Amino acid sequence: MSDRLPKVEIFFLLILSAVLIFVIPILNSAVPTDHPFYISNYLVNLLGQYFCLAIVAVSLDFLWGYTGLLSLGQMLFFSLGGYAFGMHLMLMIGRLGQYKSDLPDFMVFLGYNKLPDFWVPFYSFWFAAAAALWVPGLLAFLFGWLAFRSRIRGVYFSILTQALTYAACLLFFRNELSMGGNNGFTDFKFILGKPINSPDTQRALYVASALSLILTYLLLRTLTLTKFGKVQRAIRDSENRVLFSGYAAANYKLFAFTLAAVISGLAGALYVPQVGIINPSQMEPSRSLEAVVWVAVGGRGTLYGPVIGAVGVNALRSWATISLPAYWPILLGSLFILVVLFAPRGIAGFLEFLAGKVLTASRPILPNTQIFTNSSLPKTSSPNPSGQESQKT
């Protein structure tokens, strides 16, 4: 029934995995610091963060590029995963906080004398790790169930996801929620009994992020090659025809949306111990729009393009905020405009053009008419690739 991964791609993935999971950590830990091949702790940590963001980008591409669902709130699920795992990290601080109390500092300050009940299970690492997956998953399932049953599509769906993340942002800002308010969670000390900022722990987190990214890619790539993937793309291209053919399109969309949320939650849980802070500003709609930009720059509907986009754009930002601090927003802005104008299928599309489409043998190419004409700029244009179709309904 399903197609298989092309051999070239498997070969390439194996090499990449070896480099990311073995070579880089070895260059970081076993090479003397003055050696030219030495990779600094700072760089390893930075790469780990980029890979977490790349996981979000891949999950978003699975929704947008393959199912035609432009989620403008994907960072909400990322943040929820981060918060769930952050709760565990807050509890692991123990009595090393500012107030030497068993409770997290912000609770002591707000006069709590006992941990709120819903915090208690988060003492368990595995409960928190599981919650980082099922909490975003459950929210996505409920939201998706309501939205897809009501046949909310296209731009309306996008606006709702944006509203959802904004509402969550305002909710988490409130101190009454006992989730740290505006400051969120920070100053973590331990993870699984190990000091969180030590190079060993950070290297382990980097490896976990790289591994998660590769596994996420493999899972979603394999899914798109199955019958599910075919229905998924059919929904993207013409949802009504799928419905008339007797498929329950809503269920397919619900599955894709929930899966993408779970994956984003995982990315958030890995991101928080590496960056050292989670707070409501991650849920601001602009953050989710950034994720859309990574996908668009990298190349929508390719799954690997968004990885290039997320890592590339963030690396560019890291470089520019110190080298061109006054001009970097202009630089990034011009980059996006250039990509949209001259490489409408993103960096991936450009690479595939160069590579003579070696890798595209079994990859479905987006139909020409819809490639980037109506969705290259997520803020201003209709994100629905089947725009015409849905207007009739």
Added chain:
Amino acid sequence: MKIKSLISFLAIAIFAAIIPSFAADKVVKVGVLHSLSGTMAISETSLRDVLLFAFDEINKSGGVLGHKIEPIVVDGASNWPLFAEKAKELLEVHKVPVVFGCWTSVSRKSVLPVFEKNNGLLFYAVQYEGEELSPNIFYTAEAVNQQATPAVDYLLEMGRKKFYLLGSDYVYPQTTNLILLEYLLSKGIPIENIGGGLRKDSKGNVISAGKYVPFGHTDFQQIVAEIKQFAASGDACVINTINGDSNVPFFKEFAASGLTAEECPVVSLSLSEDEFRSLPTKDLVGHLGAWAYFMSLDTPENKKFKENFFEWLKTANVPGIERQNRVTCSPMVLSYSSVYLWKAAVEKAGSFEVDKVRAALESGEITFLGPNGLNTMLKNHHTKKNVYIGETKADGQFKILRQFEQVVPEPFLKGTFLKK
């Protein structure tokens, strides 16, 4: 011909590369970590400007320990995880011995673990809520007892008996108001004279005092109606910790309701001269502010500072710097003082090493007579300095009404007033 010109070009290039390395003195790299883009840029860019000015001024007069200061300016972009990343880069890659930066509490909380892990040194120059004391951070701005409680003292002196607490919903207003609640109770103000509402947990402990609005809130009709009722007795006042743009609709509504500054003065703890560059001051005239510095301060140090800073602005080679309509304000002057406090400590320690500089700063002997008066760094990482109460004028400046001499900073205040 071609080869000749190539050789001469190469010769020039090599010369150009060598000459500066002969001419340059020893340099010390220092970090500047502020948001130059995003929502906080409007406030934080001014701090970058004044820091660069301070570095230039020091370099002109010989530098620090014979080293020229070379700033590494990074943009935190109002993005808190990015602040942590940039702090890490400054400390681990560029190995700077000191960083001046941060505005919001959350950005400081975000970089704190980075500074503690790498044993860095951060000077933080914005008024804040206290309840924090990191061995790696020096807090040169107003602690709560150098801004909020002196403001209350002044209002008590003026015969005010009822206090309405109003703020944006984040950690600084929440914390300040909890401390003010205890302070007011300890001054004999009955709890029913404290307006804005109290929120209690299941055991009846107060966990939040005052009225809170989200960031960017614009509808103050109901709150102002409540204040009007609260102020009907004629001896009330408002302690305002609303942040940023929301102040405009609040003061507009306040004035529209017929309340005046004589009837019910509002003392704002987050509005300085720099904010008035972008806010209309019409409705704020007569209301109060409390800071460790006002631009209108009449001292020779302040006069010299303003003249030199505005002169520097005209020619400063900083991309995107605003040269027109500039003012000075407390966070700017305290940033400026931070640089001189650090310089004095480095010179006392005879080294840029963080541990030695910290020991020098903690000795209690590091002082700087700045535009705001005398600053003395104390063992608790905060500075002793004057506090001023001012009245807003139509031109966005303050008329100084009262001066509190050399107030001793106290970062941990919660629970201390009621015990006494």
